[in-house]
Amino acid sequence: MLAVESRFTGASGLDAMGAAVADALVPQRLQTPDPHRFTASVTSVDLGSVQLVRASAPPMRSVRPVGSPARPDGAAFLLLGRGARGEIAGGGVSAPVDPDHLVLIPGDAAFEVTYPERVEVVFVALDAPGALRLGLAVSGPLRGLALPAAGRALLAPALDAVQAAAAAATPADVADLAEVVEGALGVAVRAAAEPVADPRAAVRAAALRLVDRHLRDPDLGPGWLAACLHLSPSTLHRAFRAGEETVAAMVRRRRVEAVARDLTGPAPGPGVSELAARYGFAGGSHLATAFRARYALSPAEYRARHGSAHHLRRS
Known part of the structure; x- marks a missing residue:
C-alpha cells in the first residue's frame, strides 16, 4: 500500500500533525484557535520522484520561518486548495490557496499560510529532476498560477484518482502513478501560462x-x-x-x-x-x-x- 492516512485530535494531535508534515514536506509551525478541539487528517502517497500529501484541517495558520531546513537542491512544492480558501505569503509575495490556483513553492522558501475556515489542500512535492521535467523555475519567491478551465478540470480529478489508486497499488505501480501526476501537472502548468524557465x-x-x-x-x-x-x-x-x-x-x-x-x-x-x-x-x-x-x-x-x-x- 502506497497511501498512508493518519488522523489527529486534540492539542497532542496538533503536535503530531506538525511532525507528520515535517516528515512528508518541510518543518512548519502549526497553530489553531482551539487546539483542544483540533481534528485533522493527513494522507501521504510516496511515488518516489513525487509525493502527494492531502491534509484536512480546521481553521489554522502554518509558518515556515526563514532559515528553515530546505529540501534537496531544485526541489519544489505545488499547493492546490480543495476546500475553503486561504492565503499564502512569503518573500514579499502572496497568493490565494483555492481550487482556482496552483501555488509554486521553491523547496527553500519561507512562507506563512492562513486558512480562516476548515480546509482541504493537496501538496505535490517534486524532486529536482521532476521539477526540471516540468520546466519549473524553482528559485526565487513563491508564486500563484491562475488555473483556467482546462487546468481546473484536469488536475484535481487526476490527483484524486492517483490517491485512490495508491490505496491498493503495489511498488510496481509507482512509476505509472508518478507519470500520471507529472502529466496532469504539466498540462495544468502550461494551461496556466506559467512563465517557465528555458x-x-x-x-x-x-x-x-x-x-x-x-x-x-x-x-x-x-x-x-x-x-x-x-x-x-x-x-x-x-x-x-x-x-x-x-x-x-x-x-x-x-x-x-x-x-x-x-x-x-x-x-x-x-x-x-x-x-x-x-x-x-x-x-x-x-x-x-x-x-x-x-x-x-x-x-x-x-x-x-x-x-x-x-x-x-x-x-
Missing part, C-alpha cells in the same frame, strides 16, 4: 546549485552531475553549450572562486597544496594556473591584496 537554463541552474554544495567532493564532475540530475551526460552538455561555459569550466570556476574566498580568511590560512587537495585540483601548480587565469594574480598575490594575511604559507 529548460536548458533550468538544468544549468540546478547543476550550479549542486556544484556549490559539493565543491569538495572528489567525484564532482560532469558524469556525477548528470547522474544526480537523472540526465544523460549528453543532455547535460547540450544544456551548457547554450550557455557561456562548459560543465567542466563551470566546476573549475566555482572551485577557484571558493579558493579565493578561503584565501581571504583569518591568518594563518591554508597553503596552495592544501587548497588544491581541498577542491580537487591535481596539485598546487595546477591550482595556481587556474587561479591566475581567473584573477590575473597568483594565490599569494591575491591573499596579499585581499586577505587578512600578507603572506601565503609555504606549500
Whole structure:
C-alpha cells in the first residue's frame, strides 16, 4: 500500500500533525484557535520522484520561518486548495490557496499560510529532476498560477484518482502513478501560462546549485552531475553549450572562486597544496594556473591584496 492516512485530535494531535508534515514536506509551525478541539487528517502517497500529501484541517495558520531546513537542491512544492480558501505569503509575495490556483513553492522558501475556515489542500512535492521535467523555475519567491478551465478540470480529478489508486497499488505501480501526476501537472502548468524557465537554463541552474554544495567532493564532475540530475551526460552538455561555459569550466570556476574566498580568511590560512587537495585540483601548480587565469594574480598575490594575511604559507 502506497497511501498512508493518519488522523489527529486534540492539542497532542496538533503536535503530531506538525511532525507528520515535517516528515512528508518541510518543518512548519502549526497553530489553531482551539487546539483542544483540533481534528485533522493527513494522507501521504510516496511515488518516489513525487509525493502527494492531502491534509484536512480546521481553521489554522502554518509558518515556515526563514532559515528553515530546505529540501534537496531544485526541489519544489505545488499547493492546490480543495476546500475553503486561504492565503499564502512569503518573500514579499502572496497568493490565494483555492481550487482556482496552483501555488509554486521553491523547496527553500519561507512562507506563512492562513486558512480562516476548515480546509482541504493537496501538496505535490517534486524532486529536482521532476521539477526540471516540468520546466519549473524553482528559485526565487513563491508564486500563484491562475488555473483556467482546462487546468481546473484536469488536475484535481487526476490527483484524486492517483490517491485512490495508491490505496491498493503495489511498488510496481509507482512509476505509472508518478507519470500520471507529472502529466496532469504539466498540462495544468502550461494551461496556466506559467512563465517557465528555458529548460536548458533550468538544468544549468540546478547543476550550479549542486556544484556549490559539493565543491569538495572528489567525484564532482560532469558524469556525477548528470547522474544526480537523472540526465544523460549528453543532455547535460547540450544544456551548457547554450550557455557561456562548459560543465567542466563551470566546476573549475566555482572551485577557484571558493579558493579565493578561503584565501581571504583569518591568518594563518591554508597553503596552495592544501587548497588544491581541498577542491580537487591535481596539485598546487595546477591550482595556481587556474587561479591566475581567473584573477590575473597568483594565490599569494591575491591573499596579499585581499586577505587578512600578507603572506601565503609555504606549500
